Amino acid sequence: MPRAPAQVLVLPYRGAYSTFEVAVFRRRDYDLWQFVSGGVEEGELVADAARREAWEEAGIERTAALVRLDSTTTIPACWFHAWSAWPTEVLVVPEHAFAVDVGDRVLRLSDEHSEFAWLQPVAAMQRLRFDSNKNALWELQERLAPGPRIKRPAYR
Numbered sequence: 001m002p003r004a005p006a007q008v009l010v011l012p013y014r015g016a017y018s019t020f021e022v023a024v025f026r027r028r029d030y031d032l033w034q035f036v037s038g039g040v041e042e043g044e045l046v047a048d049a050a051r052r053e054a055w056e057e058a059g060i061e062r063t064a065a066l067v068r069l070d071s072t073t074t075i076p077a078c079w080f081h082a083w084s085a086w087p088t089e090v091l092v093v094p095e096h097a098f099a100v101d102v103g104d105r106v107l108r109l110s111d112e113h114s115e116f117a118w119l120q121p122v123a124a125m126q127r128l129r130f131d132s133n134k135n136a137l138w139e140l141q142e143r144l145a146p147g148p149r150i151k152r153p154a155y156r
Helices: 046-058 081-085 121-127 131-144
Strands: 003-014 021-027 036-041 066-076 092-101 113-119
Touching: 003 046, 003 066, 003 081, 003 131, 021 046, 021 121, 036 046, 046 066, 046 092, 066 131, 092 131, 113 121, 121 131
Parallel strands: 003 092
Antiparallel strands: 003 021, 003 036, 021 113, 066 092
């Protein structure tokens, strides 16, 4: 199925409050750390794409409850092989973020990744390459273990 000009980001997590951890994945092709990510197929709902990508890349059951995060970003279209097939006005691709509590489920590594690690948010922030991943993690952290509602650094 052709790829639509839209992207999803999925943050697998486990635990609650100040003890929660996220799973970050090391990509084989770019040698960088990120969350589960992937493209939306033509005619596919964004949430369905997030479920599919979570299944394909980490073995997370499609029935797992997703939490749609408010974090969104745009990615330059030149990052995607499908760019040449999209209309000429498509220059940036929106990325929609979701979180999923995987509890004690065992994650499965796909061929896209060489390894993954369960990390607390501070350690994950240090490994993540893209600000979009860091923003989504910050939002998830604030949802699970809110910090003081004052101006402060987000990426710690």
